[in-house]
Amino acid sequence: VKTVFLLTLCTGLALAQSAGRPEWKVPDDAASKPSPLSNKPELAAGGKKIFAKSCAVCHDAGEKQKGPHLASAVVQSETDGALFWKISNGNSRTGMPTFSSLPDAQRWQLVVYIRSLAAANQR
Amino acid sequence: MKIVFNYISLKSEFVFFYGDHMKIVCALVLLILALPLAAQETPYFVTYDHHMEEVGNLEISTQSTIGFQRQSQPNFLGQLAEFEYGIAGWWTSSIYLEGATQTDQAAVFTGFRLENRFKPLKSEHSINPLLYFEFEDINEATRIKKEVVGHAEPSDETLSELRGEKARELEAKLILSSNVKNWNISENFIVEKDLTQDEGYEFGYALGVYRPLSTLATGKDCRFCRENFAAGVEAYGGLGSTDQFGFTDTAQYVAPVLSWNIGNNSTLKISPGFGLTENSSRVLLRIGYTYEVNGFGRMIAHVFGGHQ
Numbered sequence: 423v424k425t426v427f428l429l430t431l432c433t434g435l436a437l438a439q440s441a442g443r444p445e446w447k448v449p450d451d452a453a454s455k456p457s458p459l460s461n462k463p464e465l466a467a468g469g470k471k472i473f474a475k476s477c478a479v480c481h482d483a484g485e486k487q488k489g490p491h492l493a494s495a496v497v498q499s500e501t502d503g504a505l506f507w508k509i510s511n512g513n514s515r516t517g518m519p520t521f522s523s524l525p526d527a528q529r530w531q532l533v534v535y536i537r538s539l540a541a542a543n544q545r
Numbered sequence: 546m547k548i549v550f551n552y553i554s555l556k557s558e559f560v561f562f563y564g565d566h567m568k569i570v571c572a573l574v575l576l577i578l579a580l581p582l583a584a585q586e587t588p589y590f591v592t593y594d595h596h597m598e599e600v601g602n603l604e605i606s607t608q609s610t611i612g613f614q615r616q617s618q619p620n621f622l623g624q625l626a627e628f629e630y631g632i633a634g635w636w637t638s639s640i641y642l643e644g645a646t647q648t649d650q651a652a653v654f655t656g657f658r659l660e661n662r663f664k665p666l667k668s669e670h671s672i673n674p675l676l677y678f679e680f681e682d683i684n685e686a687t688r689i690k691k692e693v694v695g696h697a698e699p700s701d702e703t704l705s706e707l708r709g710e711k712a713r714e715l716e717a718k719l720i721l722s723s724n725v726k727n728w729n730i731s732e733n734f735i736v737e738k739d740l741t742q743d744e745g746y747e748f749g750y751a752l753g754v755y756r757p758l759s760t761l762a763t764g765k766d767c768r769f770c771r772e773n774f775a776a777g778v779e780a781y782g783g784l785g786s787t788d789q790f791g792f793t794d795t796a797q798y799v800a801p802v803l804s805w806n807i808g809n810n811s812t813l814k815i816s817p818g819f820g821l822t823e824n825s826s827r828v829l830l831r832i833g834y835t836y837e838v839n840g841f842g843r844m845i846a847h848v849f850g851g852h853q
Contacts, residue, residue, distance in 0.1 A: 464764075465761070465764075467763075467764025467765075468761060468762030468763055468764050469762070470764075471762055471763075471764065471766070472762050474809070475809050479599075479602075479839040479840055488600075510669055511668035511669040512634070512668065512669070513634065513667060513668065514597070514633070514634030514635040514664055514667050514668075515634060515635070515667055516634065517599075517600035517601075517633070517634045518634065519596075519597065519599045519600075519634065520595075520596065520668070520669050522596075522669050522724045523587070523594070523596050523724065523729065525727040525756075525757055525759075525760035525761075526726075526727060526760065527760040527761045528760065528761065528762050528772075531761065531762055
């Protein structure tokens, strides 16, 4: 038991040490990637469903939310490609999970949904 | 936990499949169908991919392994309850409690396991490594076959006899996992050391591929949409030990896997595994149910007046 505890502690500390300050820079080629669904706003409904099950707990939890609201300027100023990359990669240092287990098309649907939030705000 | 203890108190046969228990199964199915819609959970039972538990979430799982044996060996049932918690984005920890029963024998508690998984790389890569460490305080009556390592040795001893044979083990896995064109491909390499016996190191592997049945999400709420299902196959088995490395006298399985996301936080999984060698069970039928409690850490912090 002692061995497991020490092993776990050492690995945990080593990883925590390497964590450093969270940085989350999107590579240029990923940021410039266009959305294949940008002309299909009707797919936002599917994106909304994925948002409800996978994202809302952090991004739509009122005062308790951990991530930024997706209609906020900081999110909306990102390119489609950057949003897709961040959804796909996550950031284990900030607690944002990777959603690469979702099919590509569903991640692009999330981007379509995020854009629809800005459109709804403008109305 | 309650499920396990009620369950392992049942004697020998797999009574939950028939008789009055059918009513309980029907009631559970109806309860499940009444839950709100859909989540994405890996369909694997043995193979691990690189996806970690979300920070602050608690995942409660139960898993049954029903073993149909060859010839004279008695059939068995292994039962497992898992509580998995996302401590950090790069650290997931779990505790397991397990029990077992066998044809014409009383059920026994077979021990507990503590597991930690670490994700050393921050973002997604073409191959994503994970490090896995587990401490097992179990006994030789264990039947869950959470992983298959070393050599497979048929035993004629009863569960109550095997229960007295302690097995404290350390296990490490290198998990490699990739997502390629909507497919997940995962490879696990396992090494295990029994601390109670001088058996050297035992080795094993698990490989898996799966993909969702639909890549686009429909806009409507639906329980039976293809997007709620994922299917694939996994292969796992022993690779011998430091005394004799290789496939000789090992158990090997190939198992189709299917998962169904039945609610926002619930997943049902099934996998019939087919034994490929004489030392394998004929069939290992695995059934699993997972429920995820979102924001569990936050709830606990709130109870104690703190912040997560």
